[in-house]
Amino acid sequence: MTIKTHPILLTTLILGLFALIGTTLVASTHQITKEKIKQNEYETLLKTLNSLIPSSSYDNQLIKDSVILKQNNGSDMTIYRARHNEQAIAAIINTSTKEGYNGLIQLIIGIHLDGSLAGVRILNHKETPGLGDAIEIRKSNWLTQFERKSLRQPKNIQWAVKKDGGTFDSITSATITSRAVIKSIKQTLEYFLAHKSEIFEVKK
């Protein structure tokens, strides 16, 4: 019997067998759940987008009608365009800032055609739990103070936290995080104003 004379062979076989079973199980779970996960992610994204621009105000496929543009600093940003009867009504811009306390903060910023903010949400961040994470809408309503604000109101240098002479509250003990988010919103508004026609006309 080869098995008796070659115990290493049996060992290899057993290990191989387990690797095969493990991989098969993971791969088939992945296959089974793939579509469902994709759909969940789509729905979650749509839900977040709809919290900025209500679904009743547009009639196009928000997620399909998106375009990727280069930002001034060279990084890509995804822009979802909301239209009603082919008329542009708002854009939701997915952008990010590296100026937070820890790593990248990913934001989506909804802007009405007139340049006023529909709202801001945080998609991803690594700010300090319990402090900087108050930028998440489910943890505090800090982000709601930006609704309906635009570059006309408040004016230029007032787009800052109160500590820096601006109009906005900062999160307690998380001034760096607050500054980063406010700066990113301001830059996105400026980008929107400067590229408004391009944003809505560019084809996919």
Place this chain on the structure above:
Amino acid sequence: MHIENLKKITLNGLWTNNSALVQLLGLCPLLAVTSTAINGLGLGIATTITLILSGTLVSLIRNLLRQEIRLPVFMLIIASIVTIIELTMNAWFHELYLILGIFIPLIVTNCVIIGRAEAFASRQGVFLAFWDGLMMGLGFTIILVLLGSMREILGKGTLFSQADLMFGNGADWITLTVFDNYSGFLLAILPPGAFFGLAFIIAIKNIIDNHQSHIK
């Protein structure tokens, strides 16, 4: 005899050999996520499920294994289980996944799981292995919630904040504001606070143990 065994395993998991306080295993996820009690509970539940499944499975296949390859096979089993749990939750419990999701990959880095597979499940019957997983997991969860509560009360003046994230919107009432207008104590929430807190809990456990051995 059987009951005696179960009692011993229970006591082992919850106290004498508690994975967080005595074995000091799984410190990386333990220290990282315990900034609030609810976070601690989330990681605790996910770890307990993994411990139960991996313990049971390892015990089932223990006679097939050979000495030389047992560790890679344990790793394979644990990694597969964790990945499958993650995918399944993402697909069918998406809301829960959005909350617990970040904890799940952390579980693979928790050496208490492979530790129990090696030290216990691979030598014991299926039911005992299952029970050991449950008790080790519970012991770990209790410490996670305790440490999370301490840090949350000291750091933010609340307890069980964001309970709604885990139990749905009706669960707001669980959240307690311990101190009104509390200005916060940053150190408790930052990583050093986790070390101080854990050290404090271990010290108390040691005092109790010493005290009891004196009585005897």
